[in-house]
Amino acid sequence: MTQRVFITGGASGLGRALALCYAKQGAKVCIGDINPEQGAQVEQEINAAGGTGLFLSCDVRRLGDLEAIRDRLLADWGGVDVVVNNAGVASAGSIEDTTMTDWEWILDINVMGVVRGCKAFTPVFKQQKSGSFVNIASMAGLMLAPLMSSYNVSKAGVIALSETLSQELRDFGIHVACVCPAFFQTNLTNSMRSDIPGIQGNVNKLMKRSEITADDVAQDIARAVEKKDFWVLPHAKERRMWVVKRHVPWAFDWLMHQESKRWMKKMGGAA
């Protein structure tokens, strides 16, 4: 059966890669984004790749936008199979220097945006007795490195929400996946807020160095939806670190502290 997929933040990076991954399978793919120019372009790319594309303007800070898209897709498609809560932004900074405005901004998009996506589409999934939520968190939400508290908290929030909903919705036939990649190359630093000099450049270097691409992450996600897996952890090294954290927490703490000292020295936040 033709898959019907909705992706927030689908105009760029991982959202776009996932849209094209599903398009190649012949899916109907709706992308919701605040960037209409890039959105319209990705809509065409979806059609060219063999899918049926639809761009709809959507700001995940507004529940009404997500509800309107839900109603439109119900009317046009008769249902939705996969909702990817992907739209996200990044920030970095010390606890003293990160402003309350930036805390509220990132939590509103990264956490509440995912809450709104799940809230708007759960009634549809319950009625269908099927559907997958794919929530894009990050390894940052599991590793909790310094000078990134607002981003870490936002992604830990997505992980907590996903684990909760996986239990709450499973017996209604609803699957939840939680995606925790480490760095891979996208345009995420374009929207990054930070007052650490040179941080964008440093993060871009880490993204460029990654052996994992947005297409690889997208393929892992599509596989996880098919197999109804919960965790999607595309990066092998960080996956191993997470195993160490759970099984040998004191060793993880020591390793993380060594890494943290190097990182803070580089970023100018060392004690």
Ligand SMILES: NC(=O)c1ccc[n+]([C@@H]2O[C@H](COP(=O)([O-])OP(=O)(O)OC[C@H]3O[C@@H](n4cnc5c(N)ncnc54)[C@H](O)[C@@H]3O)[C@@H](O)[C@H]2O)c1
């Ligand atoms: N790139 C990485 O290294 C990395 C690692 C881990 C997790 N992630 C997560 O992956 C997700 C996708 O980010 P990306 O790396 O592809 O970045 P990106 O900047 O390339 O794409 C993000 C998209 O979200 C859209 N967006 C931003 N605010 C929005 C809003 N309020 N409403 C709707 N759309 C909005 C942007 O316009 C953009 O199209 C994010 O949740 C990010 O935190 C990225």
